[in-house]
Amino acid sequence: MTGSEPFSIHALELGPMENFVYLIHDHASGRAAVVDPAWEVPEVLALAESRGVRITDILLTHSHHDHINGISDVLDKYDAQLHLMKDEAQFWGQALDMPTLHHGGEVIALGETQIKTLLTPGHTPGSACYHVGNELITGDTLFVFGCGRCDLNGGDPEQMFVTLRDMAERLPAETLIHPGHNYAEKTCTTMHEQVEGNPFMHFDRPEYFVHYRMHNHDRHRDSPNAPVCSGEEMQ
Numbered sequence: 001m002t003g004s005e006p007f008s009i010h011a012l013e014l015g016p017m018e019n020f021v022y023l024i025h026d027h028a029s030g031r032a033a034v035v036d037p038a039w040e041v042p043e044v045l046a047l048a049e050s051r052g053v054r055i056t057d058i059l060l061t062h063s064h065h066d067h068i069n070g071i072s073d074v075l076d077k078y079d080a081q082l083h084l085m086k087d088e089a090q091f092w093g094q095a096l097d098m099p100t101l102h103h104g105g106e107v108i109a110l111g112e113t114q115i116k117t118l119l120t121p122g123h124t125p126g127s128a129c130y131h132v133g134n135e136l137i138t139g140d141t142l143f144v145f146g147c148g149r150c151d152l153n154g155g156d157p158e159q160m161f162v163t164l165r166d167m168a169e170r171l172p173a174e175t176l177i178h179p180g181h182n183y184a185e186k187t188c189t190t191m192h193e194q195v196e197g198n199p200f201m202h203f204d205r206p207e208y209f210v211h212y213r214m215h216n217h218d219r220h221r222d223s224p225n226a227p228v229c230s231g232e233e234m235q
Contacts (some may be wrong), residue, residue, distance in 0.1 A: 061139025
């Protein structure tokens with residue numbers, strides 16, 4: 001974040017799965033959006049209170065339990081609007097109280113802060129990323145030197161291949177990536193670093209990507225994730 005930007009993004013690492021919960025704070029309005037509220041939500045509420053902001057929006061990157069189990073705790077304190085992708089709502093199948101459903105490409109106005117929604121399927125059918133200024137909150141789509149699993153219900157490795165290639169081609173190299181979990185040797189990265197060092201972004205052919213994601217990666221790489229030179233991922 002630079003001083004000229006109308007927002008700031010605060011991260012909390014919470015829960016047994018090293019989840020990142022993000023608070024996007026619009027400076028002018030005092031509004032905030034929480035991304036993927038889960039686990040120790042009182043810490044999120046305390047952060048909002050310490051910053052003097054009110055949570056008006058809840059943004060979901062996807063519907064897995066470890067990213068949503070604190071929604072009700074936020075709604076107990078704030079009358080916040082829930083946002084997620086229409087494809088994810090259909091996949092989730094949960095009865096929701098008048099959420100705002102997106103298709104990807106819409107802009108959520110948080111005071112003076114513009115949050116662009118990106119549909120990024122692969123981990124789940126309606127996974128989303130949220131683009132704020134020069135920063136991108138990626139959930140379980142893109143990790144630092146990794147990507148989300150595709151072997152869970154709703155996962156699709158072929159679609160993940162397309163999503164990651166599209167992100168690499170469309171997003172500026174200097175885009176700051178904020179992942180959904182703390183699985184790497186660093187907590188934030190740039191798109192340039194990921195194109196260079198993320199093994200999942202080194203593949204030109206989907207069949208090679210699928211084989212690596214579904215069969216090779218978890219057997220040959222240990223946490224924390226670290227950069228891999230192009231060509232080393234298949235060794």
